[in-house]
Amino acid sequence: MAKAKxxxxxxxxxxxxxxxxxxxxxxxxxxxxxxxxxxxxxxxxDGKVVEDHTFDAIGRAWSAxxxxxxxxxxxxxxxxxxxxxxxxxxxxxxGKHKDSxxxxxxxxxxxGSNEEALEAAFNVRNDALRALGHNIKLCVxxxxxxxxxxxxxxxxxxxxxxxxxxxxIAIDPADKNILDCxxxxxxxxx
Numbered sequence: 001m002a003k004a005k006x007x008x009x010x011x012x013x014x015x016x017x018x019x020x021x022x023x024x025x026x027x028x029x030x031x032x033x034x035x036x037x038x039x040x041x042x043x044x045x046d047g048k049v050v051e052d053h054t055f056d057a058i059g060r061a062w063s064a065x066x067x068x069x070x071x072x073x074x075x076x077x078x079x080x081x082x083x084x085x086x087x088x089x090x091x092x093x094x095g096k097h098k099d100s101x102x103x104x105x106x107x108x109x110x111x112g113s114n115e116e117a118l119e120a121a122f123n124v125r126n127d128a129l130r131a132l133g134h135n136i137k138l139c140v141x142x143x144x145x146x147x148x149x150x151x152x153x154x155x156x157x158x159x160x161x162x163x164x165x166x167x168x169i170a171i172d173p174a175d176k177n178i179l180d181c182x183x184x185x186x187x188x189x190x
Contacts, residue, residue, distance in 0.1 A: 040052060059082075138181075157179075
């Protein structure tokens with residue numbers, strides 16, 4: 001009888017019905033898992049979160065279902081708020097200091113038409129917010145730009161709304177006003 005030829009050993013692990021190795025799901029570090037447990041809404045009956053948008057304040061508001069407004073897509077408002085923040089930080093924040101490491105990233109720190117186009121895009125959004133009023137502009141900035149310490153929580157007014165809503169407790173009118181004004185501002189982007 002012929003001896004079997006030695007080959008590569010079969011990888012250990014759970015297999016699918018076809019015999020292929022099942023992909024392991026990365027649940028993220030402890031901080032990401034803790035943030036998901038606090039803020040993410042389940043996408044199905046199993047309690048699994050399909051998409052995680054809880055890494056910023058506007059994503060946490062979206063995950064809690066707070067960006068719902070008649071006739072507007074909440075996900076589009078979330079993405080528009082993130083675009084506004086990205087343009088703001090690109091123009092006024094990251095990459096402007098001569099010692100910033102972001103100057104080594106392709107497309108950062110240079111001058112030219114790309115910078116002018118980004119600034120023009122930001123100005124269109126900023127002018128639309130200004131037209132709605134100073135209070136609305138400030139509230140959009142509180143939701144989209146304010147990151148108290150780069151943590152996985154906050155701002156405090158948003159956390160109070162999320163946890164009181166889940167607990168069935170009445171929301172503070174001042175906090176509700178900030179959210180309502182921010183939603184009106186985000187709605188003008190969509």
